[in-house]
Amino acid sequence: MAQYESLAATAQSRPTDVVVRRLSSLAPLSDREIALLIALGSQRQTHDPGAELFGEGHLRGRPKVLLSGWACRCRVLPDGRRQIFTFILPGDAVALCAHPSPSALSTSIALTKVVTADATTLAEAAFDHAQEHEGLAGAVSAASALDDVSLLDQIVRLGRQTAYERMAHLFLELRWRLAAVGLATESRFPMPLTQEVMADALGLSIVHVNRTMQQLRREGLIETRAGQVEILQPEVMAAVCDFRPPRHAAAPIA
Numbered sequence: 001m002a003q004y005e006s007l008a009a010t011a012q013s014r015p016t017d018v019v020v021r022r023l024s025s026l027a028p029l030s031d032r033e034i035a036l037l038i039a040l041g042s043q044r045q046t047h048d049p050g051a052e053l054f055g056e057g058h059l060r061g062r063p064k065v066l067l068s069g070w071a072c073r074c075r076v077l078p079d080g081r082r083q084i085f086t087f088i089l090p091g092d093a094v095a096l097c098a099h100p101s102p103s104a105l106s107t108s109i110a111l112t113k114v115v116t117a118d119a120t121t122l123a124e125a126a127f128d129h130a131q132e133h134e135g136l137a138g139a140v141s142a143a144s145a146l147d148d149v150s151l152l153d154q155i156v157r158l159g160r161q162t163a164y165e166r167m168a169h170l171f172l173e174l175r176w177r178l179a180a181v182g183l184a185t186e187s188r189f190p191m192p193l194t195q196e197v198m199a200d201a202l203g204l205s206i207v208h209v210n211r212t213m214q215q216l217r218r219e220g221l222i223e224t225r226a227g228q229v230e231i232l233q234p235e236v237m238a239a240v241c242d243f244r245p246p247r248h249a250a251a252p253i254a
Helices: 002-011 017-024 031-042 120-128 134-160 163-179 195-202 206-218 232-241
Strands: 044-047 053-055 064-068 071-076 083-088 107-110 116-117 188-190 222-226 228-231
Touching: 017 031, 017 064, 017 134, 031 116, 031 120, 071 195, 083 134, 083 195, 107 134, 120 134, 134 163, 134 195, 163 188, 163 195, 163 206, 163 228, 163 232, 195 206, 206 222
Parallel strands: none
Antiparallel strands: 044 116, 053 107, 064 116, 071 083, 071 107, 188 228, 222 228
C-alpha cells in the first residue's frame, strides 16, 4: 500500500494527474495500472475552442481522455440551436467504449482550449485484458455508470425542474465532479462557461440564465468572481434542487 501511495503521489505532478485521480477514486488501482495511466500523457493533442472531437454518426476511432479544458456532448439542430447533454471535464474519457468502432451518438466539442491524450492502451486494458487489469476495468465501468447518472440528471433538470433549480443542481454537480480530480474545494470551483453555453445546457435563454444567476447571488447562495463560482450555502442549495451525489462513488473533497 505504501508503494501504491508513493506512485500515486508521483502522478500528481504529471499531465495525467486528473486521470489518475478520476479512476483511482472509483476503484483501487495497482502500481501497474497507475503506471499505464501516467504513460498516456506521452501522446497529447491540443484542440482549440469549438473544435470537434468527435462528430455525430462518425466512427469514434481512438478514444481520448481530457487532461485539461472543458468540452461537451451535444446535438445541433439545422437552424443552429444546440442542446448540451453533458459536460466533459478533465479526467473524463471521450469515446471509451467496449464495442469496436461504434458510431458516435452525439457530437463532442471543445468549449475551451482542450488537451487530450490517446486512451487506446487504457481501452485495451479495461476491455480486452480486464482480468489482468481488474482495477482499471472496474473504474472504467464505474465511470460509464456515472456518465449515465449525469445524463439522467440532465433529463430531470430539463423536464421537471425550474430554471432556478436547474442552475443550482448543475453548479453542485460540476463542483462534485471537479472535486473528484482535485480541481474544486468544498465550496469553490472554476467556471469557464459563457452564459450562452449555460443556456444551451439548461434549455434557457441567455437573458433567463442571467436573471437566474442574479437571483442566486441575491439570495446569498453563490458568488462569482474571476472565472470561479463559490457556493456559500451548499446544504441549502442542495435542498432547493434535490441534489444527491451518486451513492456508489463518493468524490473526495480537496
